[in-house]
Amino acid sequence: MMNIPFSPPFIDEAVIDEVVQTLRSNWITTGPKVAALEQEIVKLTSSKAAVCVNSWTSGAILMLKWFGVKAGDEVIVPAYTYSATALSVLHCGATPVMVDINDDFCISADAVRKAITPKTKAIIAVDIAGWPCDYDKLNAIINDPEITGLFVAESFKQRILNRILLISDAAHSLGAKFNGLAAAKKSDVTIYSFHAVKNVTTAEGGCICLNLPDHFDTAAEYKYLRMYTLNGQTKDAFSKSLGGGWKYDILFQGLKINMPDICAAIGLAQIKKYETQLLPLRKQVALKYYDGFKDMDWFISPPLMDENRESSYHLFPLRIKNITEDQRDQIIEDITSDGVAVNVHFIPMPMLTYFKSLGYQIVDYPMAYQQYACEISLPIYPQLTGEEITFIINTVISAVKKQFANNLVPDTAIENMKPARISF
Numbered sequence: 203m204m205n206i207p208f209s210p211p212f213i214d215e216a217v218i219d220e221v222v223q224t225l226r227s228n229w230i231t232t233g234p235k236v237a238a239l240e241q242e243i244v245k246l247t248s249s250k251a252a253v254c255v256n257s258w259t260s261g262a263i264l265m266l267k268w269f270g271v272k273a274g275d276e277v278i279v280p281a282y283t284y285s286a287t288a289l290s291v292l293h294c295g296a297t298p299v300m301v302d303i304n305d306d307f308c309i310s311a312d313a314v315r316k317a318i319t320p321k322t323k324a325i326i327a328v329d330i331a332g333w334p335c336d337y338d339k340l341n342a343i344i345n346d347p348e349i350t351g352l353f354v355a356e357s358f359k360q361r362i363l364n365r366i367l368l369i370s371d372a373a374h375s376l377g378a379k380f381n382g383l384a385a386a387k388k389s390d391v392t393i394y395s396f397h398a399v400k401n402v403t404t405a406e407g408g409c410i411c412l413n414l415p416d417h418f419d420t421a422a423e424y425k426y427l428r429m430y431t432l433n434g435q436t437k438d439a440f441s442k443s444l445g446g447g448w449k450y451d452i453l454f455q456g457l458k459i460n461m462p463d464i465c466a467a468i469g470l471a472q473i474k475k476y477e478t479q480l481l482p483l484r485k486q487v488a489l490k491y492y493d494g495f496k497d498m499d500w501f502i503s504p505p506l507m508d509e510n511r512e513s514s515y516h517l518f519p520l521r522i523k524n525i526t527e528d529q530r531d532q533i534i535e536d537i538t539s540d541g542v543a544v545n546v547h548f549i550p551m552p553m554l555t556y557f558k559s560l561g562y563q564i565v566d567y568p569m570a571y572q573q574y575a576c577e578i579s580l581p582i583y584p585q586l587t588g589e590e591i592t593f594i595i596n597t598v599i600s601a602v603k604k605q606f607a608n609n610l611v612p613d614t615a616i617e618n619m620k621p622a623r624i625s626f
């Protein structure tokens with residue numbers, strides 16, 4: 203029996219030192235630590251700019267509002283994601299148009315194309331588990347003259363872009379690669395989450411990366427967005443604290459969603475060793491899982507790498523061939539009773555009460571349901587020891603074996619699931 207948590211934060215002495223130094227500096231809200239974290243993110247993702255905020259959710263609301271998304275507009279999202287993806291759209295008064303996914307968990311580009319109407323303002327593609335969506339296909343769609351011809355530009359920013367905005371929900375995918383570059387380079391706007399369970403954390407937090415087309419003035423957009431996170435105020439508290447700077451103005455109805463320095467300090471210490479230490483350690487765990495399961499005939503690997511993409515190894519979403527949702531639930535119970543915390547990513551939104559009340563139905567998203575029903579997310583983080591990984595692999599294998607021994611595979615089970623795209 204072991205006691206293996208699902209996703210504890212990575213807190214080493216460097217993180218503690220950075221936080222303590224912030225406390226001793228007498229400046230704890232948005233200031234130099236946030237600026238330093240933004241610089242590290244720009245460096246890591248080669249983005250044109252990075253704006254830290256207090257969560258992924260508030261960052262998404264901000265960017266939809268920035269683009270002028272409002273009541274009557276539509277934003278296309280996958281049915282298979284964490285609810286924040288769709289809730290951010292609802293917070294702007296717009297309608298999330300849910301579409302189905304592919305067998306790699308990511309939004310189906312074909313379904314996206316079919317869902318586009320003259321009301322479509324944006325697409326939010328979600329890099330589930332850290333696996334980048336097919337951004338080449340999505341970019342081809344939003345730039346296709348047949349699709350740009352449908353676009354109705356209503357706001358100032360919409361007139362500048364003059365097409366659908368591509369937003370990446372990169373809550374999982376800090377460090378993911380597309381054609382050798384950061385996957386963030388593939389979207390107009392990429393939003394990371396620094397929630398406690400993510401690859402890099404600030405306890406709560408998020409970051410918006412801008413890679414808008416060149417006819418946008420990114421430096422000006424950064425200034426405007428920074429102001430937007432601070433009530434539309436011309437001066438932040440830090441500049442006001444410098445003395446002689448008491449005068450300020452409120453230019454528009456902003457939000458109050460800035461990241462405090464005390465939080466940024468945690469992420470700053472982590473991100474400094476992310477590409478050299480933390481991400482390679484996550485990858486090692488994923489590859490050990492892959493090795494441990496690859497000979498099981500029931501194993502469907504999560505997508506980790508292909509010719510042009512590499513995951514950020516945020517989750518290890520294991521899938522089991524030919525099982526029902528109930529059997530999956532029982533396997534989870536057995537794994538949990540052996541002291542291993544696992545999860546399911548995700549319960550498709552159309553299965554949740556609120557979205558059902560809005561009229562979404564899971565029958566409309568068969569692939570989302572299939573993936574959900576046979577999925578179990580295993581613990582994956584740098585601190586996992588080899589012994590723990592072996593224990594998890596053995597625990598999962600025996601729980602699955604027990605299920606198959608106790609149950610004949612029912613006719614309703616998922617059959618002929620295509621093998622995941624994976625190559626080493």
Ligand SMILES: *Cc1c(COP(=O)(O)O)cnc(C)c1O
Pocket residue numbers: 256257258259260283284286287328371373374395396397407408
């Ligand atoms: C965690 C998560 C979010 C929300 O992030 P917050 O920072 O908690 O707002 C959004 N989308 C996905 C896919 C997530 O996993």
